Amino acid sequence: MKLTIESLREHADEFEKAGVRVPEFDIAQIQEKGKKDPRWVHIGAGNIFRVFQNRIADDLLADGEFWPITAVQPRGPETLKRSLQDFDNLTLEVVLSNEKTDYRVIAGISESLASELEEDFQRLREVFVQPQMSFVTLTITEKGYVVTDSKGELRDDVVEEIEKDPEANHLHTMAELAGLLLARYNAGGAPITLVSADNFSHNGDVMKKGILTVAEGWVERGAVAPEFVEWLKDESKVSYPITVIDKITPRPSEVVAEQLAELGFEDMELEVIGRTPMAGFVNTEPAEYLLIEDKFAGERPPLEKYGVIITDRETCDQFERMKVTTCLNPLHTALAVTGCLLRFPTIDSEMRDEDLSRLVHVLGYNEAMPVVTDPGVVSPQEFLKEVLEVRFPNQALPDDPARIAMDTSQKIPIRYGVTLNEYERRGMDMDSLVAIPLVFAAWCRYLLGIADDGEPFTPSTDPLLDELQEQLKDVNLGEPVDAHAKLQPILSNANIFGIDLYTTPLAEKVESLFTRMVAGPGAVRSTIHEEINK
Ligand SMILES: NC(=O)c1ccc[n+]([C@@H]2O[C@H](COP(=O)([O-])OP(=O)(O)OC[C@H]3O[C@@H](n4cnc5c(N)ncnc54)[C@H](O)[C@@H]3O)[C@@H](O)[C@H]2O)c1
Numbered sequence: 001m002k003l004t005i006e007s008l009r010e011h012a013d014e015f016e017k018a019g020v021r022v023p024e025f026d027i028a029q030i031q032e033k034g035k036k037d038p039r040w041v042h043i044g045a046g047n048i049f050r051v052f053q054n055r056i057a058d059d060l061l062a063d064g065e066f067w068p069i070t071a072v073q074p075r076g077p078e079t080l081k082r083s084l085q086d087f088d089n090l091t092l093e094v095v096l097s098n099e100k101t102d103y104r105v106i107a108g109i110s111e112s113l114a115s116e117l118e119e120d121f122q123r124l125r126e127v128f129v130q131p132q133m134s135f136v137t138l139t140i141t142e143k144g145y146v147v148t149d150s151k152g153e154l155r156d157d158v159v160e161e162i163e164k165d166p167e168a169n170h171l172h173t174m175a176e177l178a179g180l181l182l183a184r185y186n187a188g189g190a191p192i193t194l195v196s197a198d199n200f201s202h203n204g205d206v207m208k209k210g211i212l213t214v215a216e217g218w219v220e221r222g223a224v225a226p227e228f229v230e231w232l233k234d235e236s237k238v239s240y241p242i243t244v245i246d247k248i249t250p251r252p253s254e255v256v257a258e259q260l261a262e263l264g265f266e267d268m269e270l271e272v273i274g275r276t277p278m279a280g281f282v283n284t285e286p287a288e289y290l291l292i293e294d295k296f297a298g299e300r301p302p303l304e305k306y307g308v309i310i311t312d313r314e315t316c317d318q319f320e321r322m323k324v325t326t327c328l329n330p331l332h333t334a335l336a337v338t339g340c341l342l343r344f345p346t347i348d349s350e351m352r353d354e355d356l357s358r359l360v361h362v363l364g365y366n367e368a369m370p371v372v373t374d375p376g377v378v379s380p381q382e383f384l385k386e387v388l389e390v391r392f393p394n395q396a397l398p399d400d401p402a403r404i405a406m407d408t409s410q411k412i413p414i415r416y417g418v419t420l421n422e423y424e425r426r427g428m429d430m431d432s433l434v435a436i437p438l439v440f441a442a443w444c445r446y447l448l449g450i451a452d453d454g455e456p457f458t459p460s461t462d463p464l465l466d467e468l469q470e471q472l473k474d475v476n477l478g479e480p481v482d483a484h485a486k487l488q489p490i491l492s493n494a495n496i497f498g499i500d501l502y503t504t505p506l507a508e509k510v511e512s513l514f515t516r517m518v519a520g521p522g523a524v525r526s527t528i529h530e531e532i533n534k
């Protein structure tokens with residue numbers, strides 16, 4: 001049994017026997033039709049997309065609603081091959097909970113393109129100018145939207161994109177989108193909605209700003225007409241709703257790959273590309289939320305039939321604050337950096353550790369919850385309870401702390417900075433915070449690349465890793481440290497923390513906790529234990 005259209009046809013009985021739900025529509029026919037009549041483009045064909053937007057498209061197709069997806073991988077053509085193209089663009093979804101496992105073949109994609117490749121990019125342009133293609137979604141990670149560096153200056157690669165021919169193939173997705181939108185504008189400018197589904201506050205606004213930065217740069221140097229920018233700003237023509245997406249979707253697990261082999265699959269083994277495991281399956285959890293601001297230009301799929309909440313900006317905003325800045329993602333980051341330092345293999349195993357479980361309980365209930373506004377669609381208390389008692393401890397879904405630790409420098413301003421700014425705005429006491437400074441100190445300690453056992457580990461990729469490690473290069477475990485001199489440039493950087501920590505009592509606390517954490521092997525554990533149990 002393999003994950004291909006042919007195998008689905010020839011081994012239908014085996015799929016049924018294995019309890020795998022399969023599409024009832026004619027996949028090959030739908031894929032052909034979708035290539036001729038594209039409707040929906042998704043950029044960032046990674047794990048979350050393959051079981052979320054892709055699954056919604058599959059549900060729509062099953063119900064006779066024609067919204068097949070053109071899936072685009074902006075980086076790494078080989079990852080696209082190994083995750084989708086080797087499997088006729090199908091995905092095997094594995095939904096894991098402590099009670100049961102569900103298997104389903106998802107077929108929402110009509111074609112997949114690696115836009116780094118010139119041929120695929122030309123095909124994407126062809127798709128992008130078609131007026132009936134009116135819906136674009138993205139999951140490209142937070143850093144895909146960043147156009148300025150940690151000092152707030154335009155990044156070098158963005159300057160280069162602005163200098164390049166707007167019609168060329170651009171590697172930075174904000175420039176790629178600006179160029180594709182220019183092609184659409186020149187082809188008549190049919191309305192289109194761009195929906196970012198990445199985890200950060202006001203994602204649609206940030207995407208709009210990123211695209212406009214590039215487009216305005218082109219206008220400034222006379223490469224495109226100013227009317228193009230006017231069109232980009234007219235939200236009846238191009239709209240950028242804000243969204244919140246939630247579904248814990250770790251990288252494919254070796255354990256799950258083995259279970260699938262036992263079930264009879266011959267092609268579900270992992271292949272590591274770079275440091276990332278790729279597979280034809282995606283393991284995920286049952287819980288999911290997707291909220292989209294009700295601001296669309298042109299036609300869109302009837303998403304609300306499939307559980308998507310189309311709502312006003314304020315509700316999205318409040319849900320986002322609840323999830324990304326208080327009740328889930330900050331807790332995830334806390335477990336990510338401490339998990340790497342203390343060498344925990346999975347998030348669920350950390351939740352069985354008394355100190356770490358207490359750390360995220362204090363962070364969630366005591367420190368984040370006071371600034372949460374109830375979004376109305378889900379109660380924050382219930383959401384946090386589900387995160388702490390069901391979702392993070394889900395033993396069936398192994399989630400690697402290193403996955404979540406990726407790009408931490410880009411996540412901190414969102415996951416913590418928003419809360420700290422809210423504390424400041426409301427004049428709330430920051431001196432009593434315990435978990436937040438512990439996490440910041442643990443992250444600085446994590447940057448040394450030495451685990452709490454005194455042995456090296458490889459920190460996850462992060463665009464600021466080299467810069468930050470250079471700043472900390474003379475800090476050695478077990479040796480005296482001038483924490484202020486070493487940490488001041490980092491802790492004062494409002495681009496990293498969302499606030500200059502020296503304008504709060506937190507910088508001094510972080511310096512002192514960091515000093516304790518570098519005292520020698522075991523010092524991270526003892527500092528967390530002492531502080532969190534005070
Ligand atoms: N996995 C989850 O649990 C989850 C849940 C909710 C939201 N999200 C959001 O989705 C994003 C992707 O998560 P995933 O699990 O699919 O990750 P993934 O690693 O499987 O996929 C990442 C995708 O982003 C693209 N990408 C990476 N760096 C890029 C860059 N600099 N510019 C443009 N594209 C780039 C890759 O080509 C790939 O398509 C997350 O960063 C997060 O914002 C993830």
Ligand SMILES: O=P(O)(O)OC[C@@H](O)[C@@H](O)[C@H](O)[C@H](O)CO
Pocket residue numbers: 141142199245246247248249329332333403404406
């Ligand atoms: O996806 P990232 O890299 O932004 O963050 C890692 C995790 O915190 C994140 O993926 C969560 O699993 C997700 O936000 C749950 O909805």
